[in-house]
Amino acid sequence: DVKVTQSSRYLVKRTGEKVFLECVQDMDHENMFWYRQDPGLGLRLIYFSYDVKMKEKGDIPEGYSVSREKKERFSLILESASTNQTSMYLCASKENTEAFFGQGTRLTVV
Amino acid sequence: DQQVKQNSPSLSVQEGRISILNCDYTNSMFDYFLWYKKYPAEGPTFLISISSIKDKNEDGRFTVFLNKSAKHLSLHIVPSQPGDSAVYFCAASDVSNQFYFGTGTSLTVIP
Numbered sequence: 001d002v003k004v005t006q007s008s009r010y011l012v013k014r015t016g017e018k019v020f021l022e023c024v025q026d027m028d029h030e031n032m033f034w035y036r037q038d039p040g041l042g043l044r045l046i047y048f049s050y051d052v053k054m055k056e057k058g059d060i061p062e063g064y065s066v067s068r069e070k071k072e073r074f075s076l077i078l079e080s081a082s083t084n085q086t087s088m089y090l091c092a093s094k095e096n097t098e099a100f101f102g103q104g105t106r107l108t109v110v
Numbered sequence: 111d112q113q114v115k116q117n118s119p120s121l122s123v124q125e126g127r128i129s130i131l132n133c134d135y136t137n138s139m140f141d142y143f144l145w146y147k148k149y150p151a152e153g154p155t156f157l158i159s160i161s162s163i164k165d166k167n168e169d170g171r172f173t174v175f176l177n178k179s180a181k182h183l184s185l186h187i188v189p190s191q192p193g194d195s196a197v198y199f200c201a202a203s204d205v206s207n208q209f210y211f212g213t214g215t216s217l218t219v220i221p
Contacts, residue, residue, distance in 0.1 A: 004153070031207055040119065042213035043154075043199060050207060090153055097142050099209055101153035
């Protein structure tokens with residue numbers, strides 16, 4: 001069974017902190033994605049990666065960076081967390097036509 | 111600019127009736143469309159998909175219709191059940207390997 005695992009379900013961080021959100025998939029997929037979901041805005045793509053050490057900016061990359069050192073792991077980094085980064089963060093991996101999502105991380109920046 | 115649009119943020123339907131969720135897109139290069147269902151505090155789960163070479167795909171109570179000329183797709187759920195209450199996202203993909211998501215429609219099925 002397909003599995004995408006995000007390291008935390010809920011996180012509370014302070015403004016200015018460096019935040020790491022981890023995502024691991026066990027399907028050997030090449031493509032991995034980070035989205036954020038906000039009310040009324042749907043899922044917005046932050047970054048995606050189509051191979052190890054490869055990354056592409058999505059629609060809203062500002063304030064974020066990513067790391068893909070191994071195929072199964074895709075990390076989202078908030079260099080200096082701000083309150084407008086409070087959101088639900090969703091990781092996905094994809095092969096061919098279907099994307100599989102993790103359970104989401106609800107991040108609150110105070 | 112939003113390439114995939116769901117213009118109804120919410121929908122309420124009586125149990126047993128049909129739910130129709132709509133989605134419009136602007137990019138004629140999209141060749142694959144999907145619907146995802148999301149419960150609060152969970153990640154989206156895949157529901158049903160359709161390739162651009164088809165105009166209908168059915169899976170149990172769920173049917174997706176695609177009208178390429180109108181750049182419109184819809185998800186029909188019949189009969190609707192209270193457990194169908196969730197947010198539904200429409201998504202489209204092209205050769206770039208990305209998914210483009212709509213803003214979601216919150217469906218409430220009233221018992």
